[in-house]
Amino acid sequence: MFNRIGAAAVGWLFPARCAGCGALGSVWCAECAAQTHVLQEPVCGHCGYPLPEPQAECPACQGRYFAFTQARAWSSYGGVLRRAILKLKHKRNKDLGAVLSAYMAAALPPRWGVELVIPVPLSVRRQAQRGYNPVELLAAPLALQVGLPLAAGALQRQRDTLPQMDLQLEQRWANVHGAFAGDAAVAGRRVLLVDDIITSGATAHAAARALRAAGANSVYVLALARTL
Ligand SMILES: [Zn+2]
Ligand SMILES: [Zn+2]
Numbered sequence: 001m002f003n004r005i006g007a008a009a010v011g012w013l014f015p016a017r018c019a020g021c022g023a024l025g026s027v028w029c030a031e032c033a034a035q036t037h038v039l040q041e042p043v044c045g046h047c048g049y050p051l052p053e054p055q056a057e058c059p060a061c062q063g064r065y066f067a068f069t070q071a072r073a074w075s076s077y078g079g080v081l082r083r084a085i086l087k088l089k090h091k092r093n094k095d096l097g098a099v100l101s102a103y104m105a106a107a108l109p110p111r112w113g114v115e116l117v118i119p120v121p122l123s124v125r126r127q128a129q130r131g132y133n134p135v136e137l138l139a140a141p142l143a144l145q146v147g148l149p150l151a152a153g154a155l156q157r158q159r160d161t162l163p164q165m166d167l168q169l170e171q172r173w174a175n176v177h178g179a180f181a182g183d184a185a186v187a188g189r190r191v192l193l194v195d196d197i198i199t200s201g202a203t204a205h206a207a208a209r210a211l212r213a214a215g216a217n218s219v220y221v222l223a224l225a226r227t228l
C-alpha cells in the first residue's frame with residue numbers, strides 16, 4: 001500500500017517529460033515522433049546508408065570489407081532524436097529505452113534470422129563509472145520485444161576508446177581496431193549487434209570481427225540512428 005502511494009506521489013511530483021522537446025506527458029511525444037526522419041529503402045546493402053535509387057552499396061562501402069553482413073538504422077541522427085540519445089547516455093531512463101527500442105524492433109528485417117541480441121559494450125572501467133550501459137537500455141527491451149535472448153556479457157570492450165564522433169573518418173577505424181573480444185556463447189549463432197548510433201560503421205566492424213573470431217556464424221547490426 002505504502003509503495004503504491006509512493007509511486008503515485010513520485011509520478012505526480014516528477015511527471016514524464018519528452019526526451020526530445022521537454023513537453024510534459026510522456027517520454028517521447030507524438031510531435032517528436034512525427035519529426036523523426038525514419039530511414040526507408042532503398043539503402044546501402046552493407047551499411048544502411050539511404051540511397052537515391054536501388055543499388056547494391058553506397059560509395060563509401062565500395063571496396064570496403066565489413067565483418068558484419070548488414071547494418072540498418074531506424075532513423076537519421078539529429079534534432080530531437082539526438083537530444084533523446086543524449087538523455088539515454090546521461091540518465092538511466094528505462095521508459096525512454098523501451099519506447100525507442102520498439103521502433104528498432106519494427107525496423108529489424110525478419111530475413112536476418114538472428115538468434116541472439118548483444119549490445120555494443122562499454123569498457124569495464126567506463127561502465128563502472130556510469131553504472132550502466134546506455135546501449136543496453138535499448139538492447140534489453142528490444143530482445144524482449146522480438147523474443148530473443150540478450151547476451152550482454154558475450155562481447156567485451158577490452159580497452160577504452162575515444163568517442164567516434166570526435167574523430168576524423170580514418171582515425172575511427174584505428175580507434176576501435178582490436179578493442180573487442182567475443183566469447184564462446186556466440187559460436188555458431190546468428191548475432192544481432194545493437195548500437196545507439198552508427199557513424200562510419202567502424203565500431204560495428206570491430207565488434208563484429210571479434211564476434212566472428214569467437215565463432216559467430218554471422219553478425220547483423222541494428223542501430224537507433226545513423227549519421228548522414
Ligand atoms: Zn517531444
Ligand atoms: Zn554503405
